[in-house]
Amino acid sequence: MKTIAILGLIMLLCSGFTGIAAADDSMNMAGAVQDAMDTLGVTNETPGLCVLTDAGYAKVNGETTQGCIETIRKETGCSIGDGNLLPIHRSVNKPLWFAIFDNATKDCVYAVYKNGVFTATEINIAEENVTTGDGWNATKKALGADAFTIACIANAWGYGAPYDFLKCAEIHNHLCPGLTSGYLIVDYIRENYPLGPGESYTWIGCPNWCKEDAIQVLLDLTPGKKGMVVKQRSKELFVKEKPLAGILIIWNDTAKSGRGVAFQYDWGKMCNLSDTNLTDFKPPGGKTNPLFWTVRIKGSLGFIPYINQSDMFVSLASDEFAVTSEQLDRVKMVGVDPYVELGLEEPTEVRGDFNGDGKVTSADALILLQVAVGKITL
Ligand SMILES: [Zn+2]
Structure with missing residues (x-):
């Protein structure tokens, strides 16, 4: 009886330990990776390979997929430690996929697991291809919803983008000029505002x-832990050459006082250096227009040579100012404009905003109507 119980326990433990490998085996992950390598004509000895995958985030048949990362490492020779296996963050609701990129040819094989099988596609994602309208449409057709992710991150890796920059792109699951601005702002902060005791x-x-996603990754400032507060302010972001970007508060918990400074970001200079036009970021037709994507890829890749020159793009929008604990609490609250709260801008009155909610709505029209019929006075 005892022996049976022990045997049962051993079997249970073994099935637990091999559960991931079993899920991996049933998908024939190793076979799919090998097929992709064969299509590219490469082996695990070929230099200049990079793999992108959402394994570890995606689930297959209710099982997590971190085992696939190990299979990819074994079959391709690419590893997280070597910085050429990039786990791309995705929702658990998304299918499992991997893409193998050969930097020598810029060829890429993308395989996605759906309905119990891997379906693979090969496409060349060289920058000169994916930044033309036709080239983008072909890439989009081949890689579907993962086209932008793979085209920009794989090429950035191929151009030698720094590892911590790629970490930001992994979580953001694409690379774009906006994310780049966050990386540069952090570089500027670390250079000019290092933390004291x-x-x-x-x-x-x-x-x-x-940018917020890069700042979150690099400085571990997250909304959940309240180190980051995000608030929308201007809808004219991309038509402004040098918009405000945010406010840094350095809080000293011993002295119970803080100091702050506001930043602005030079989109205009970024466009000049990457040979893009600011207006192209909001083209007619939005995301249905290939230009929406191609300008972002061009802007991101064209920016990599300047990635360590934050002084060129990030500048202060204010002098350093003192911050009280009450102000630190208030700037985090709903309905508070942090620039006004910290004395950096005058409050703006919205014409026609009679109830003071900062916008003109039907509620304001109703107030005006009541004034007209003499029911109330303003
Ligand atoms: Zn982005």
Whole structure:
């Protein structure tokens, strides 16, 4: 009886330990990776290979997929440690996929697991291809919803983008000029505002854009831990050459006082250096227009040579100012404009905003109507 119980326990433990490998085997992950390598004409000895995958985030038949990362490492020779196996963050609701990129030819094989099988496609994703309208459409057709992710991140890796920059792209699951601006802002902060004893950062991303994800990754400032507050402010972001980017507060918990400074970001200079036009970022037709994507890829890749020159793009939008604990609490609250709260801008009155909610709505029209019929006075 005892022996049976022990045997049962051993079997249970073994099935637990091999559960991931079994799921991996049933998908024939190794076979799919090998097929992709054969299509590319490469082996695990070929230099200049990079693999992107959402394994570890995606689930297959209710099982997590981290075992696939190990299979990819074994079959391709690419590893997280060597910086050429990039786990791309995705929702658990998305299918499992991997893409093998050969930097020598810029060929890429993309395989996605759906309905119990891997389906693979090969496409050349050289920058000169994916940044033309036709080239983008072909890439989109081959790689579907993962086209932008793979085209920009694989090429950035091929151009020698720094590893911590690629870490930001992994979480953001694409690379774009907005994310780049966040990387540069962090570089500027670390250079000019290093933390002293007892100090910590709070970042107020206002207006928020893709940069916040880079700041979150690099400085571990997250909304959940309240080190980051994001607030939208201006809808005219991409038509402004040098918009406000956010406010850094350095809080000293020993002295119970803080200091802050506001930043702006030079989109205009970024466009000049990457040979892109600011207006192309919002083309007619939006995301249905290939230009929406091609300008972002061009802007991101054209920027890599300047990635360590934050001084060229990031500048201060204010002098350093003192921050009280009450102000630190208030700037995080709903309905508070942090620039006004910290004395950096005058409050703006919205014409026609009678109820003071900062916008003109039907509620304001109703108030005006009541004034007209003499029911109330303003
Ligand atoms: Zn982005």
